[in-house]
Amino acid sequence: MLREVVKSAGTALLVVVLVSLILGQVFGQPVLLAYVDSGSMEPTIDEGDGFLTVPAAVTGPPAEGDVITFRAQEIEDGGLTTHRIVGETSEGYITQGDANPFTDQDGSEPPVTEDRIVAEAVQVGGTVVTIPGLGTAIETVQGTLFAGVTAAVTAIGIDVDPSPGTVGTWIFGLGLVLFALSFRPGDDSELERDMTRSPEEAGGVDPRKVAVVLLVLVLVPANAAMILPSGQTSLTIDGDEVAEADGVAPGDPVETEFNARNDGLITLLLVFEPIDDDVTIEPSTPGLPTGQSTTATVTVPAPEPGVQRTVTVAEDRYLVVLPESFIVWLHEIHPLAALGALNLLIGGGFIGFIGGLLGFSEVRFRDTSRDVPLRIRIKQWLR
Numbered sequence: 136m137l138r139e140v141v142k143s144a145g146t147a148l149l150v151v152v153l154v155s156l157i158l159g160q161v162f163g164q165p166v167l168l169a170y171v172d173s174g175s176m177e178p179t180i181d182e183g184d185g186f187l188t189v190p191a192a193v194t195g196p197p198a199e200g201d202v203i204t205f206r207a208q209e210i211e212d213g214g215l216t217t218h219r220i221v222g223e224t225s226e227g228y229i230t231q232g233d234a235n236p237f238t239d240q241d242g243s244e245p246p247v248t249e250d251r252i253v254a255e256a257v258q259v260g261g262t263v264v265t266i267p268g269l270g271t272a273i274e275t276v277q278g279t280l281f282a283g284v285t286a287a288v289t290a291i292g293i294d295v296d297p298s299p300g301t302v303g304t305w306i307f308g309l310g311l312v313l314f315a316l317s318f319r320p321g322d323d324s325e326l327e328r329d330m331t332r333s334p335e336e337a338g339g340v341d342p343r344k345v346a347v348v349l350l351v352l353v354l355v356p357a358n359a360a361m362i363l364p365s366g367q368t369s370l371t372i373d374g375d376e377v378a379e380a381d382g383v384a385p386g387d388p389v390e391t392e393f394n395a396r397n398d399g400l401i402t403l404l405l406v407f408e409p410i411d412d413d414v415t416i417e418p419s420t421p422g423l424p425t426g427q428s429t430t431a432t433v434t435v436p437a438p439e440p441g442v443q444r445t446v447t448v449a450e451d452r453y454l455v456v457l458p459e460s461f462i463v464w465l466h467e468i469h470p471l472a473a474l475g476a477l478n479l480l481i482g483g484g485f486i487g488f489i490g491g492l493l494g495f496s497e498v499r500f501r502d503t504s505r506d507v508p509l510r511i512r513i514k515q516w517l518r
Contacts, residue, residue, distance in 0.1 A: 169204055169254060170270030171217050175232030176202070180217070180256075185269025187257035190359070194255045199223060202256035202263055205230070206364060206396075209243040213396035213428050215253065228252075250366055253359075350482055357481055360401075361452045361474065367410075368393055370446045374438040389437045392430050395450065397423040402455040404462050407431055410447040420463055422455060456480055 170185040179202070180186055188204065197203055199220050207216040221238060222229035227246030231238040240246055257264045370391050377383050397403045403423045407416045414435045421429045431448075438444040451470050453462050454477055465473035 168266070168269065169215075169217065169256075172270055172274075175234050176217060176219075177234045179219075179233045179263050180265055181267070183268060183270040185266040186217075187264045187266075188254040189257060190254055191249070191252040192363070196249060197228065197252065197255055200261070202258065203228075203230070203247070203252050204254040204256070205247045206251045206253060206398075207239075207244060208251075208394065209245070210239055213394045215398045217256070220247075253363060350486060354478060354482060357454060358474070358478070360403075361454060361477070364395075365451045366449075368448045368450060370433060370448070372435055372438055372444045372446060374440045374442040374444070377437040378440040383437055385437050385439045387437045388434050391433050391435070391446075393433070393448070394428050394430050395423065396428040397425055401425065404453045404455050404459050405429065406451040406453070406463065406466050408449045408451075409433070410449060411435075414446055414448075416448060420459070422459055453477060454481070456484075 167188060168185050169188045171180050171182060174182045186202075191197075191203070197220055199222060202217060202219045204215055204217045207213055210216060216230075216239075218230040218232045218235075218239060220228045221231045224246055227248040229238050229240050230244075230247055370393060372389060372391060374385070377389055378385075380389075383389060395405055402425065405421050405423055407419050407421075409416055414433060416431055416433050418429070418431065421431070423429050433446060433448060435444065435446050451466060451473075453466070453473055455462070456477060457480060462473050462477070465476055
């Protein structure tokens with residue numbers, strides 16, 4: 136009995152770890168595990184190694200010596216970066232890769248504020264808990280996932296060219312298709328006859344419980360990818376610097392820029408909204424494929440000399456699993472309307488995926504000592 140419990144617990148833990156790994160990469164938000172793809176943290180974390188993480192939302196403020204994963208603004212093309220905190224100023228934390236001879240702030244990266252920290256590495260006795268080769272394995276999974284989606288789309292005969300940034304959309308779409316197929320009518324007599332061949336049963340699994348657990352693992356990082364990077368960006372316009380520019384008078388339009396990046400595997404829709412009525416921003420609703428950055432230009436009336444004006448831009452992020460125009464329409468109603476619709480689609484697609492594969496009734500495991508044709512086993516599995 137104890138052996139079965141340990142075996143089941145180990146299997147469940149493995150599933151959680153694997154799902155967390157894949158979802159963390161799909162949504163660009165570390166979930167339990169993360170990895171580095173450079174040697175900047177050697178020898179603490181070698182290139183391609185993984186490490187255990189805890190979301191920043193539950194760790195509290197970090198301290199000097201902690202290894203954090205944060206959203207960079209300048210280094211790493213504005214993507215997720217894992218470095219150690221080596222100091223703190225009134226403007227934020229000073230960070231440095233263990234293998235780097237200088238801090239990030241000695242370069243172009245501004246001090247890291249708490250709102251840009253997404254996770255903290257787990258340390259035991261001052262040593263980061265690492266998993267060798269984990270990052271390499273994840274990148275292999277990503278490539279396999281993209282190849283699988285491409286092959287499936289080609290086999291179906293849809294005339295599109297999938298890109299890595301649309302993989303997530305295709306996966307959710309497949310889930311909805313499987314959900315619809317799970318209600319297909321059919322003659323189950325052959326399956327019922329086969330089910331009576333061996334009355335001995337060793338146990339079963341309730342797909343509904345599996346779906347609930349995995350649904351949480353899907354929706355948590357999905358919402359984290361949309362909510363955590365969202366917020367407000369403050370930009371300062373210095374009246375003295377503006378006055379030094381040729382032909383620029385107080386009240387004339389001046390421009391400043393800021394960057395945003397998508398580190399997930401699903402295309403994002405960004406919605407930028409200035410807080411002040413006399414401020415404009417372009418583009419205001421850019422779509423951002425995976426691994427790409429966008430630069431938004433903010434136009435504001437030039438302040439008087441000696442005056443510094445702070446301009447605030449609100450940013451919301453949405454996973455593009457619906458038409459972008461429809462997401463913008465929902466956002467204009469209320470951001471929660473857009474988030475709610477996306478959660479319904481993602482959750483429904485995922486539950487459909489589970490239901491389409493396993494059904495919604497308990498799956499029983501029988502004595503397999505008697506040979507069953509592969510054709511029948513496949514139909515049982517898809518039932």
